[in-house]
Amino acid sequence: MKRADTQTERLVTEGTARLIARATDARSLKVSDLAARVRKGLDKYLFAEDAEASEKEVEGFIDALHADDLCLIVACERGDEAAWSNLVAKYEGTVRAAARGAASNEDAAEDLAQSIWAELHGLRVREDGRPSGKISYYSGRGSLGGWLRAVVGQLAVDQHRRQSRLVQTEEDADFDRLAHDTHAGEGAFNITHASVDPEHSFSERSAAHDVEDALAQAMRELAPEDRLLVKLYYFDGLKLREAGAVMGVHEATASRRLTRIHAEVRSKVEAILMKEHGWTQIETARSLSEAATHLESDLELMLTSEKAKNETRASQGE
Numbered sequence: 001m002k003r004a005d006t007q008t009e010r011l012v013t014e015g016t017a018r019l020i021a022r023a024t025d026a027r028s029l030k031v032s033d034l035a036a037r038v039r040k041g042l043d044k045y046l047f048a049e050d051a052e053a054s055e056k057e058v059e060g061f062i063d064a065l066h067a068d069d070l071c072l073i074v075a076c077e078r079g080d081e082a083a084w085s086n087l088v089a090k091y092e093g094t095v096r097a098a099a100r101g102a103a104s105n106e107d108a109a110e111d112l113a114q115s116i117w118a119e120l121h122g123l124r125v126r127e128d129g130r131p132s133g134k135i136s137y138y139s140g141r142g143s144l145g146g147w148l149r150a151v152v153g154q155l156a157v158d159q160h161r162r163q164s165r166l167v168q169t170e171e172d173a174d175f176d177r178l179a180h181d182t183h184a185g186e187g188a189f190n191i192t193h194a195s196v197d198p199e200h201s202f203s204e205r206s207a208a209h210d211v212e213d214a215l216a217q218a219m220r221e222l223a224p225e226d227r228l229l230v231k232l233y234y235f236d237g238l239k240l241r242e243a244g245a246v247m248g249v250h251e252a253t254a255s256r257r258l259t260r261i262h263a264e265v266r267s268k269v270e271a272i273l274m275k276e277h278g279w280t281q282i283e284t285a286r287s288l289s290e291a292a293t294h295l296e297s298d299l300e301l302m303l304t305s306e307k308a309k310n311e312t313r314a315s316q317g318e
Contacts (some may be wrong), residue, residue, distance in 0.1 A: 011055060012039050015062030023067035027075035027083055034074055038062055041139035070140035076121075077135050079256075088117070088252050091148055098149040102156035112159070114241045116152055117252040121259065210273060218268035226261050229254060 016035045020026045046053050046061045053061075075083035096113045103109035122133025138147055219227065225247070232243035233254075244254035273279040 007055070008042075008058065009039075011058045012042065012062070015059060019062060019065055019067045019070070023071045025068060025071065027071045027080060029071055029074060029078075033078065034070070037070065037074055037139075038065070041065070041141065044139065045141065065140035066143055067140075069144035070138070073135050073138045073140075073144065077133075084121075084252055084256070085250075088250060091145065094145050094148055095152060098152035099156075102153050111239070112152065112156055114239050114251060115155060115159075116148075118240055118255040118258075119151065119155060121252060121255045210279070211269070214269045214272035214276075215265070217272055218265045221268060222261065222265070226257070226264075229257055230261060233258065 012035050013031060016031045016038050019034065019038070020029060020031065042058065042061060046057065050057070072083055072087060076087055095116050096109070099109040099113040099116070100106070103112050118133075120133050120135050122135075134151055138144065219230070222230070229243060229247060232238045232246055233240065238246070240251040240254045240258075244251045247254065249257075270284045273284045274281060
């Protein structure tokens with residue numbers, strides 16, 4: 001069976017309809033909402049091993065998917081607040097238990113458990129405007145609980161690697177190299193000193209100043225509650241759970257609000273740069289996107305820069 005033929009598409013449509021029918025709670029999802037996710041799983045697992053898989057094998061693969069779990073995750077990915085609340089309520093215990101098993105102590109376990117909801121939801125936004133969290137990787141092949149435990153374990157490994165990279169750096173040259181590598185990855189808003197071209201240096205300083213002004217203006221235009229969340233999370237250093245507690249919401253809700261704020265601020269910064277500073281659309285898109293390579297989000301880099309600038313002003317008595 002060829003992966004792109006109409007027969008496969010028919011099997012996906014029919015299989016997705018059966019999946020929805022056997023779900024205890026289909027979350028008001030339609031075949032069109034789930035078919036692409038089902039096809040993605042087929043391509044990744046079944047067709048990757050056997051491009052000529054039989055009709056029976058395709059049907060068997062789809063009918064073995066965990067219907068309720070997949071419907072829950074897709075509903076969350078589509079921004080269903082009730083689905084997110086259900087996900088947190090049902091699996092918060094699972095996540096915390098997995099974190100305790102993966103972490104070295106209770107404090108580390110708590111930090112890990114807090115991080116997982118932001119990882120699931122995602123603080124970046126895809127081209128279609130939806131968050132780019134890890135929930136997009138759930139295929140429904142295994143139970144959601146087991147998949148979440150695996151995500152927690154992988155996040156623990158990633159955190160350990162990042163910490164080890166810092167702890168094991170002892171020589172001065174290693175620190176210099178690490179600082180250089182990190183700086184180089186942080187993108188367009190950093191002013192490098194390698195160039196000896198005065199005109200180029202002035203251009204970079206001017207661009208950085210434009211971005212700072214645009215960011216400051218975009219931040220002033222945020223709703224008071226959004227500014228508070230930004231302050232708590234980025235400037236005061238609170239974790240998502242702590243910031244959410246201050247605002248009376250769950251950390252998952254705080255994560256989703258940050259996603260919205262990121263998109264809103266970035267959009268405003270782009271508009272200001274083009275309208276008030278004369279940047280072209282290409283220049284704006286390139287400068288903002290290049291900044292995201294090694295950091296959690298474009299906004300975090302801009303806010304970190306803004307925070308450093310404010311601290312410098314305060315130290316100078318401005």
